[in-house]
Amino acid sequence: MAQTRNRWTNYLKPLRHKNRSVFLTWMLSYVSVLLVPILISGVIYGATLNVVKAEMNRANQSILQQMEQAIDSQFKGIESLSLEVSLNRRIAAFMKADAALSDSDHYEIYQIANDLRVYEMANDFLEGIYVYYINSDTVISSNNRMDSEGLYDHIRLEEHMPLRSFREYLDQWYIKGYRSVVVSEQNEWRPTVMYAQNVTSSIMNQRGAVLLFMIDRDKLLAQASVPEEGTIHILNEDNRFIASTDESLAEPAVQYGDMPEQSGQLEIDAGGRRLVASYATSSITGWKYVMTLPADVYHRKMNVVEQLTIASILLCLLVGGGVTYWLLKRNYLPIHALIQSLSFKAGVTFDRGSNEYSFLEQALSSTFHEKEELHNKLNQHNNTLRSYFLQRLLKGQLDSHIPLRESFSAYDLRFPQDGFSVILLRIEHFGKFHRTDEDQVPNKRLLQFLIANVALEVARKSAHAYAVELDRELLGCIVNHRLASPAEQRAELARIAEETMSFISDYAHVQLTAAISAQQVGEYGIFQAFQEAVEAMEYRIVAGSGGMIHYGDLSGGEGKGAAPGGYFYPLQAEQQLIIMVREGQLDKAKAFVGEIIQKNVTSEPFSLHTAKCLMFDLMATLQKAIGEIRIVGKPDVPDGVRAIERLVQCQTVGEMRGQLYDMVELLCGYVNDNRLYSSNPLIDKVMKYVNDYYQDENLNISTIGEAFSMAPSYISKLFKEFAGESLLDYINKTRLEKAKLLLSGEKYTVGEISLMVGYHDVNTFHRIFKKFEGITPGRYREVK
Known part of the structure; x- marks a missing residue:
């Protein structure tokens, strides 16, 4: 008994080994795959039968409909004829x-x-x-x-x-x-x-x-196309033959009541024979047009399909079985060679009683474990590396020989959409994170970490996004979104920025300024989007802090154009501002400065470069005004250099405007406070003399010196000290003020006006007018 049990054990042991072998597993898998075309053949067979049946029914119905149309057409002709006879x-x-x-x-x-x-x-x-x-x-x-x-x-x-x-x-x-x-x-x-x-x-x-x-x-049935072995007849409501292609039939095989629909098909038994009947109903007489075929004739094509299906299944089994065995043997040889190689090189013994895949899993498990440990070490530095990569990506400093897709995969970055935009978030003040008694670096890093996570969470509702620290006060957010219309994309980016700024403001009392780029296409548009966001952030000097700046709102729709009329600060405007300050007209001077800023900066579209240039030009004008209002013996004249230093430290146009207003107020106050001290009776007489004789073309410094019995150089120097400008400039300005009044009308030509204000040579008049007013007399008349 024990010998018998041992013999069966020895017999079943190889069988158990084969049951666990990859060869047997693959064979079962291939056989399962082989069954798929057989099942598909069965499905196709059923579908083909339905198609053949529907096609045959359609052909029968077509014959009946043609016959119905032909007969009904004749009936309509008879009805028309009856009407004609009755008339x-x-x-x-x-x-x-x-x-x-x-x-x-x-x-x-x-x-x-x-x-x-x-x-x-x-x-x-x-x-x-x-x-x-x-x-x-x-x-x-x-x-x-x-x-x-x-x-x-x-x-x-x-x-x-x-x-x-x-x-x-x-x-x-x-x-x-x-x-x-x-x-x-x-x-x-x-x-x-x-x-x-x-x-x-x-x-x-x-x-x-x-x-x-x-x-x-x-x-009636002369034009009917009768199929082979088929019969066509016409039945009325009383089940009587109206006409039939088989005169031997005593009664119809199908009754009128068995055909309730307008058209259709049914199978019947008639005299021990199985028939297939197709029928249609006349719309004029209500008669049934019936075509009958023996069932074996009707199913003849279906039998052919069935035979072809059986033959295809047998062929699949025969050919598929041979191919399955050949593929099994061919595919198993590399596995067998791989196991032998791993067993020899890795020093791992292969247990022949186990599955080959189990051995491969054990052999590769140690390798994967080592790889996982290395991967974990790399992940510890991945955030730093990815942040560094994103910084270089924004600034366009990537290696050109490495494709971007490979770099994205290496740093686990996914950009599934084609649209890219960049949002820059600048910290204006730190709110709850502000500390004066300890190092600011940890607080800034913690705040940037908070802002980055809030921005990513808000953007995740509609897009993929990655945030990166650019400096201690600036964060960049790359938004990967679907391509949309500019209006839709602008609204979505504004939503992300607004929700982020609102959350940070509510919970951390931190004020942010957001700069938003336009939409770019493709990964290589990230750098362009970053440049647009940087340019929009620079416009913060114009728009102020604590808001959202869209790149599309910058001048020209691209942030690079000038104001509609170009840079507006002519020499005439500068001279007018100097005169207002010199005369101490504070309200007019401040209104005039505001008007100049309005024309260049605050009107849409605006230009960042225009704002910067204008502020320093206005400050330079005030610096000139300081030189003209300087009074001898009064050393406490305002310091223009320090005013320019304060202007440079300003962050926005609003702050710059405030500094300019303060400077204008200081200068006008200085003039008004020292007006009595700076007056001189002689200078007043000289001014009155110029206003009385400005039409004289011989009026100059020499004639004025002779009129007041003084040396021309002395009276010129004295006038400069007390009036703040040279005597010759005062003569020219007086003449030009009179000329501008005459140019505002159309009564005199430019040549006549030149003679009327004391210029004998019209070219001299043109040159001096353009020097002080910045434009020619003719152009001045057109503008006015």
Whole structure:
């Protein structure tokens, strides 16, 4: 007994080994795959049967519909003809005749018969036309005249129908429709089809007539395309044959009530035979057009499909089995060689009683473990490396020989969409994170970490985003989004920035300024988007801090254009500002400065470079004004150098404007405080003399010196000290002020005005006017 058990154990041991082998597993898998085409063949077989069946039914229905259309067309022609007959003047007039026919009535019968003969010739679908006049009991045909009893001997609705019933049918007030009737032919009754329609008399309560159209029954199915071994027949509601291609049938194989639909198909048993019947219904008569085929003929094509399917399955099994064995053997050899190689090189013994994949898993597990340890060490530095990579990506400092996609994969960066934008967030003040008694670096890093996580969480609702620290007060956020219209994308980026700024402001009391770039396409557009965001952030000097700046809102729609009229600060404006300050007109000077700033900076579109240049030009103008209002013996004149230093430290245009206003207020205050000290009676007389004789072309420093008995150089120096400008400049400015008043009108030419204000040479007038006003006299007149 023990020997038997050991023998079975030795026999089953290799079998258990094979059950765990990859070879057997693959074989089962390949066999399972082999079953897939077999199952698909079965599905295709079922679908093909349905297609073949539907196609055959469609073909049968097409035949029936063609026959129906042909017959119904003839029926419509007969109905049209009946209308034409009923409108015939002779046929309608004969309804007035009574039973006692006169000679004229007999002549009318002859004329009506001729007309009926013409109508019969017009439609070859007719066997004859009969007109039954109820009032005179007269029946007229194309070749005969009879009464109702004679018509009864020739036509009946049924073979054994009594005369009284036949007359009752003809005496109805309303008759219209097709009937299956029998006609007498060589002492036999032959079935045919009749269309009957009554004609109403035009005289009240007078009986009219009945039109009877006898249809050639043999021509009903003359155009039908009868399939091989098939039969076509027409049934009425009483299950009687109207027509049939098989005259031997005594009764229909399918009943009218078995076909409730307008068209369809059904299988029936008839006389021990299985038939397939397709039918359609006439829209005019309601008759059923039926086509029958033996079931074996109908299923002949389906049997062919079934045989082909079985053959394809057997072929799949035969060929697939051979290919499966060849592939198993071919694919197993590399696995076997790999196991031997690993067993030899790795020093791991392969247990032949185990699965090959289990051995490979054990052999590679140690390698993966070592790789995982190395990967964990790299992950510890991954955030720093990725942050450094994102900084270089924004600034366009990547290695050109390494594709961006490979770099993204290396740093675990995913950009699934094609649209890219950059949002820069600048910390204006640190709120709760501000500390004066300890190092700011940890607080700034903690705040930047908070801002970065809030921005990423907000952006994750609609896009992928990555945040990176650019410096201690600036963060960059790369937003990867789907391509959309500029308006839609602007709204989405504004939402991200607004929600981030609002959250940080509410919970940390930290004020942020956001600069948002336009939409760029592709990874290589990230650098362009960063440059746009940087340029938008620079515009913070114009727009102020604590808000959102869109790159698209910058001048020209791209942030690079100038103001619509160009840079506006002509020499005339500078001279006007100096005069206002020199005269101590504080309100006018501040309003004038605001107007200049309005024209260059605050109007849309605006220019960052215009704002910077304008502020320093205005400060330079005030520096010139300091030189002109400096009073001898008054050393406490305002210091313009320190004012410029304070201007440089300003962060926004608003702060710069405030510094300019303070400087203007200081200078005007200085002028007004020292106005009495700076006055001189001699200088006042010189000014009055210039205003009186400015029209004299010989007026100059020498003539003024002679008028006041003083040396020209002395009076010029004295005028400069007290008036703040040279005597020659004062003469030219006085003349130019008078010239500008004259140029505002159209009465005098430029040459005439030149002579009127003391310039003998018009070229000299042009040169001096452009020097002080910045434009020519003609251009000044056009502007005004």
